Amino acid sequence: MKIKRAILLILMVAGTLMSCTPEGAKDLNLTSAKILISPNIKSNMQETSATVLIEEIEKRTGISLEKDTNWDSNITIALALSSDNQLFGKELPFKSAEDAQELKKEGYRIYHASKDGHNTLWILGADARGVLYGIGKLLRTAKMKKGNISIDSNIDFSEAPEYALRGHQFGYRNTANSWDAWTVEQFDQHFREQVLFGANSFENIPFQAANSSPHFKIDPQIMEVELSRICEKYDAEYWVWTPAPHDLTIKNAHLQGLEEQEAFYAKCPRLDGVFVPGGDPGENHPAQLIPYLNDLSEILKKYHPDAGIWVSLQGFNKEKVDYFFEYLEKNNPVWLRGLVYGPSSPPIHLERKLLPEKYLHRFYPDITHTVRCQYPVENWDQAFALTLGREPTNPQPLMYTEIFNRDSKYTDGFITYSDGSHDDVNKAIWSQLGWDASKDPQEIVLEYSQFYFGPEVAEEATQGIFALEKNWDGPVLENTSIKESLALWKRLEGNNPQLVDNWRWQQLVMRAYYDAYIQDRLAFEKGLEVEAYEILANANSIGADKAMEEALRHLDKADSEMVSQELKKEVFSYGEKLFQSIGAQTSVEKYQARSAERGAVLDFIDYPLNNRWWLEDEFNKIKAFDSEAEKLARLEFISTYEFPGEGSFYDNVSSADAKHVTSKTDDAIDFLWENEGRSRKRLSTQLFQFTPALAYNGLDPNANYMIRVSGFGEALLRANGQLLEPTKYEKGFEEFKEFPLSKALIKDGELKLSFDKPDEEHLNWRKQSRVTDVWLIKQ
Known part of the structure; x- marks a missing residue:
């Protein structure tokens, strides 16, 4: 019994x-x-x-x-x-x-x-x-x-991990769009979560002034040591990013920097790596930088004998690169642990090839930015670039899986560049791929969703995250995913009130509302602009001044008859929730974001998505013309700017809906940034490439064509490989260059346009020549 x-x-x-x-x-x-x-x-x-x-x-x-x-x-x-x-x-x-x-x-x-x-x-x-x-x-x-x-x-x-180094940068500084508002406890929890997804390293940016952020709850001099303690708690490596003094040619310029560094090293219970960027910032020649690094290594070994010095060649020209590698070859320095590959470094495969085998090669990928960055969002519609900007919530599991597998094989691991919580999904992707580069991003995101949102929600939330990435693929007005994504996230939002205070959830739902609002607004405002051009087309009969007055009144409906305000209201509601939960600064005025580029998505949610600001300025210029004939001629040019007529073609070269452009920019500086993001230039003028390529077919071989180019600076144009001579060559913004096209070049009706890059390496990219608009006009 x-x-x-x-x-x-x-x-x-x-x-x-x-x-x-x-x-x-x-x-x-x-x-x-x-x-x-x-x-x-x-x-x-x-x-x-x-x-x-x-x-x-x-x-x-x-x-x-x-x-x-x-x-x-x-x-x-x-x-x-x-x-x-x-x-x-x-x-x-x-x-x-x-x-x-x-x-x-x-x-x-x-x-x-x-x-x-x-x-x-x-x-x-x-x-x-x-x-x-x-x-x-x-x-x-x-x-x-x-x-x-x-x-x-x-x-x-x-x-077991495929890559020995797997980490993320968490700079406790004002430029971060959330972390400067965090407590020690919040960092502890966040580092713990990153470790649970496979990270083993964290990089801080010390030496911040106590008054440099209005959000600091803890003096940064204290926090930089607390972060070291947290790393020790989780047996994770603690790294710091510390640029050298600006000009090391000044006698004894490096001494103050060394004293500051030593005081910091002495305080840290754990320190594993010191990364000194060669550029961004830093303009020092390696002849001055190398002795500084040598001195720095001696101080570091004094307090942390197992720690290493790392340096990047960011912004180095060929002479500097050659100097650095020749130094390594001749001197075989023991003070250098490894080289860091970051934005504007020499090509990653070349850097690894030139680096002696004894030195490690660390990846420093930018997973936090969308434009004006190392890895731009491919085929991103200008409407998103103007509104979401450089630091929105940006889950991109497919894109970063591709980048990881393309470039990481040349390195021994990574510590990513991040400046906020908005790229949290990307961090999980990189951490897990660091364990196994063949992992399916779908599996990684599913584990992410299950861990943070729960098993009942995981599968649908995973679909939602991939849908948000799809929202950014190509022209907004052609993207059916945007409304489908919103419907999915609204259903998830309604069915899971228990997640309302979860900051990861908040930022994903907010993105779904934001994307849908931009799509609705773009459709409305583009329609208003087309109708305004129809009004201008009647200028001959109603008069130039009346046509401009009516066209502007029609365009102003974008501000007086705003669409989809219920979506905008939800975006602002989530902006407030994110500020309360993690101090996310989605507005400069409302939440004291560091600047307009630093995640201030609320400040640009109603930025004009048509040319009404530009047209308003143009109309003011036209009103000052002496004759009606001059006014009418200019209005005709404006109304046909993008519509050159039957048999002719126009392309805004970096627009997601450009029909003939075959090239892509490689670093997303093709979105002009001026006046804190509130440029009044024509929208096409705010997009550019340095050397675009275009292709046409089906042209009339018996017709005469003229190529018109707008942009800035030089335009060294080739048609089917032949350098063309211009008949008009203006170099300013919204001025024009014109090139006659010989019939002999298009006998088969095919045309390929390319631009030689002028010798402008000595210029900042903002001053280098670029192309914004290209017309192929049938005469």
Whole structure:
């Protein structure tokens, strides 16, 4: 009888521990699990690992698991080192093969073993970090809801990182659009979450003035040390980004910088890397920079003997690059740990080729910006560039997976460039690809959604994140994804009120509303502009002044009859929620963002998406003309600017809907930035490429054509490879160059246009020649 009862009890327990999902797969119920931790894990990480596991489960389920030192429980989560032979008297369930992932640095294995009615979820790490990464896998894949936590009972997963360095920059400074408002506790939680997704390094930007941000809750001199302590807590590397003094040619210029650095090094409980950018900022020649770095390394070794000095060649010309690599070849310096590849560095594959093998190569990819940056959003509509700007919420899992796999293979790992919380999805993508570059971004985002939003929401939220990336693909007015994305996020928003205070949720839902509002407004305002040109076409009959007056009155409907205000209201509501939850500064005036480029998306939500500002200024000029004939001629030119007539073609060269442009800019500086983003120039003038390429077919080989070019500076135009001579050559904005096209060049009706790049390397990009508009006009 006792035996039967015992068997029945075992079956009842097993039934509790194993539950079936709707799909029929068995789950291991961890609700009543006890946690056992190997005493061989270094002491501070024993505490950290247990705390992370217990707290993150409790936040999502309300269940507070307990630590134990015996095997009395029917379900156990065992945290141990792969090298352990036993844990509190119980042998590990298997012997790892020599090449097992859980034996490699930072590697882990998560494995369910069942014997005699007892279930153990083993998390075995090669080291303390490995154990923490195994916990991260558990938390990302477990199904957690109030009162319950379970995981696939067949789980047997192991991995070790493909890249040794996997980190993100978190500069506690005013240029960040949220972090300068954070407390130590918020940074602690955020660093923890990044580690749970596979990061092992964090980079700060120290030496900020205490009064440099109105949002600082903690003196930055204190925070820069606190961040070091947080890294020590999670056994993560602590790096700092510290530019050299501006001009090292001044005698003793570097001494003050060294003194400041030494005081900082002495305070930090942990410091692993010091990154000194060669440019952006920094204009020093390596002849001056190298001695400074050597001195810096001596001070660093004094306080942190295992730390390393790193430098980038950002902004270096060929002479500087040659000087630097010749120095390495001749001197073989021991003070240099490695080279950092960042924006405006030499090509990444060339840099790795020139770098001696003994030095490491770190990637510094910009995952935070959309325009005027290292990796622009491809095929981005100008309407988004003018409104969302440079630092909006920008989940781009597909784009960054492609970039990672293209460029990371030339490096030993990465610490990404980030300046806010808006790129949080991108951070998860990079961290996980650092473990396995072949990972499916869909899987990564699904784990992201499950961990932060819950298993019931995960699949749809994952769809929503990919939909937001699709929103940015190509012309806004042709993109059906924008309204579909909004419908999805509105449904998720309505069905999940429990997520209303989740900042990651807030910024994703906000983007869906914002994108849809811009689409509606663009359609309305573009329509107004077309109708205004129709009014101007009647100027001959109603008079120039009356035509301008009526056209402007019609254009002003964009401000007096604004569309889709319910969407705009939701955007502003989420802007307030984000400021309250994480101090996100989506407006300069309202939330004291550092500047208009730093995430101030609310300030540009109603920026004109047609040329009404430009037309208003043009009309004021035209009214001063002496004769009606002059006025009418100018109005005709304006109304036909983009409509050159049958058999002729016009292209705004960087517009997402350009029909004949075959080239793309490679660094997204093709969106002009002036007057804090409130340029009154014609919209096409605010887009440009330095050397665009265009292609036409089906041209009339018996017709005469003229090519007109607008832009700034030079335009060295080639037609089917032949350099053309201009008959008109104006160099200012919204002035024109004209080139006759020989019939002999288009015998087959095909035409390819290209532009030679003038020798302007000595000029800042803002002063270099560029092309904005191209016409092919049939005479």
